[in-house]
Amino acid sequence: MPTGVLDQLGRGLLLTVEMTALAFAGALVLGVLLAVCRISPVPPLRLAGAAYVTAFRNIPLLVLLVLFVFGLPEVGLLYPLFATVALTMALYWAAFVCEVVRSGVRTVPRGQIEAARALGLTFTQCLRHVVIPQSLRSMVQPLGNVFIGLTLGTSLAAAVGVPELTGQAQLVTLKYDNPLTSFALTTVVYVAITLTSGVIAGRIERKVAIKR
Amino acid sequence: MASGPGSAARVDALLQLRRVNKHYGQSHVLRDVDLDVHAGEVVVLLGASGSGKSTLCRCVNRLETIDSGEIVLDGTPIPAEGRELARLRAQVGMVFQSFNLFGHRTVLDNITLAPVRVRGLPREQAEARALELLDRVGLADKAAAHPAQLSGGQQQRVAIARTLAMDPRLILFDEPTSALDPEMIGEVLEVMTELAAEGMTMLVVTHEMGFARRAADRVAFMDQGRILETAPPDVFFDRPGTDRARDFLARILRH
Numbered sequence: 105m106p107t108g109v110l111d112q113l114g115r116g117l118l119l120t121v122e123m124t125a126l127a128f129a130g131a132l133v134l135g136v137l138l139a140v141c142r143i144s145p146v147p148p149l150r151l152a153g154a155a156y157v158t159a160f161r162n163i164p165l166l167v168l169l170v171l172f173v174f175g176l177p178e179v180g181l182l183y184p185l186f187a188t189v190a191l192t193m194a195l196y197w198a199a200f201v202c203e204v205v206r207s208g209v210r211t212v213p214r215g216q217i218e219a220a221r222a223l224g225l226t227f228t229q230c231l232r233h234v235v236i237p238q239s240l241r242s243m244v245q246p247l248g249n250v251f252i253g254l255t256l257g258t259s260l261a262a263a264v265g266v267p268e269l270t271g272q273a274q275l276v277t278l279k280y281d282n283p284l285t286s287f288a289l290t291t292v293v294y295v296a297i298t299l300t301s302g303v304i305a306g307r308i309e310r311k312v313a314i315k316r
Numbered sequence: 317m318a319s320g321p322g323s324a325a326r327v328d329a330l331l332q333l334r335r336v337n338k339h340y341g342q343s344h345v346l347r348d349v350d351l352d353v354h355a356g357e358v359v360v361l362l363g364a365s366g367s368g369k370s371t372l373c374r375c376v377n378r379l380e381t382i383d384s385g386e387i388v389l390d391g392t393p394i395p396a397e398g399r400e401l402a403r404l405r406a407q408v409g410m411v412f413q414s415f416n417l418f419g420h421r422t423v424l425d426n427i428t429l430a431p432v433r434v435r436g437l438p439r440e441q442a443e444a445r446a447l448e449l450l451d452r453v454g455l456a457d458k459a460a461a462h463p464a465q466l467s468g469g470q471q472q473r474v475a476i477a478r479t480l481a482m483d484p485r486l487i488l489f490d491e492p493t494s495a496l497d498p499e500m501i502g503e504v505l506e507v508m509t510e511l512a513a514e515g516m517t518m519l520v521v522t523h524e525m526g527f528a529r530r531a532a533d534r535v536a537f538m539d540q541g542r543i544l545e546t547a548p549p550d551v552f553f554d555r556p557g558t559d560r561a562r563d564f565l566a567r568i569l570r571h
């Protein structure tokens with residue numbers, strides 16, 4: 105296979121990694137904020153959080169991508185394609201991160217939260233000193249799953265014209281008419297990324313384990 | 317007016333509940349509850365399961381909201397939200413049936429968390445105080461242990477020390493010994509009896525009639541969300557004023 109192919113796939117991989125990193129970071133930040141809304145004692149915030157999650161979790165990512173990529177320019181919001189796609193993915197996966205965080209928080213016995221409140225800790229202090237340290241561990245593996253889903257999901261960006269790994273594989277296929285080789289190669293790369301992230305999640309999980 | 321023994325009774329109670337009502341959905345859980353707890357007083361709240369004793373305690377530090385009426389601590393109505401509420405809660409300790417120690421923190425860190433974070437006490441000072449309190453509840457050697465390594469009785473004594481570390485004006489106990497094996501009940505009641513003797517203001521929900529007789533200044537009897545009678549323990553146990561209380565005592569004392 106010509107070296108140009110590897111070059112092209114390499115550039116695709118770089119875009120995939122960038123998009124994954126950006127979208128995951130965005131999803132984490134937004135997802136945690138959403139989860140805080142959903143468990144806060146303020147009813148409008150809870151409602152807003154729930155509405156967000158319902159909306160974004162129930163629309164296929166591909167549909168969202170098409171809506172954002174072709175819809176935003178319609179209403180006068182012009183962003184670079186890559187940024188639009190990364191943002192869409194962050195918004196989509198934030199809903200899943202929110203639910204992971206929320207169910208992690210539920211693993212902390214309610215009585216401990218009441219004890220913290222009864223001692224005079226504020227909502228944020230209670231989160232920071234009682235809830236988060238004890239729920240972090242149960243969130244690691246599900247967040248690892250979100251990461252894998254997000255990584256593989258970036259391949260949908262090819263459908264709206266981002267030349268990331270899958271996109272490049274398609275281009276290479278068109279050019280050299282050798283679909284098996286290029287897609288086999290990309291498969292290996294995706295699997296390498298997801299397997300590695302699984303291993304890393306396991307490490308992190310052991311790191312944040314609670315000594316008892 | 318001259319001050320004298322007579323005027324002490326006129327001092328407003330530290331904790332006052334006035335016509336407090338609370339519903340859970342359709343069920344009316346607290347009905348026009350009036351209750352005073354004076355500074356230094358120990359009030360034991362008795363009543364059958366489901367009569368609303370826990371709900372009353374939880375309303376006092378506003379883990380639950382009330383529908384009507386007023387709860388006043390030292391002249392100040394309990395605030396609804398925010399920092400004011402947190403400040404009030406810091407003055408009202410609560411000891412739960414299920415201990416509720418923070419599972420990820422050592423015994424020492426359980427006790428110092430609130431003094432450091434809520435009261436802003438320097439850590440060394442908070443730790444010194446925590447060790448003192450641990451000694452007082454007989455657990456000086458457990459400072460570095462994690463809650464899961466302790467027996468129920470030990471956990472509950474730590475929970476009491478954790479509450480004391482905030483120097484509360486009033487401590488609510490909601491069946492503090494009900495989750496304990498029989499052989500551990502004594503050690504917890506002993507700590508509570510000492511606290512009572514030292515003049516701590518306490519509102520105690522319990523089924524330990526011995527403790528009520530020994531430590532209570534007054535007993536309040538609750539039935540279906542109402543406080544039916546309030547009396548000194550000897551009066552209540554020997555000559556209960558209502559049939560409901562008589563039935564309750566007969567049932568409790570039979571086993």
Ligand SMILES: Nc1ncnc2c1ncn2[C@@H]1O[C@H](COP(=O)(O)OP(=O)(O)O)[C@@H](O)[C@H]1O
Nearest residue numbers: 340343345363364365366367368369370371372
């Ligand atoms: N969170 C809740 N939601 C609905 N009903 C409740 C709740 N907590 C308590 N109740 C009801 O309120 C009544 C009083 O309960 P509680 O205060 O726990 O009684 P006690 O402590 O005297 O056993 C009971 O009928 C109980 O079923």
Ligand SMILES: [Mg+2]
Nearest residue numbers: 369370371491
């Ligand atoms: Mg109860």
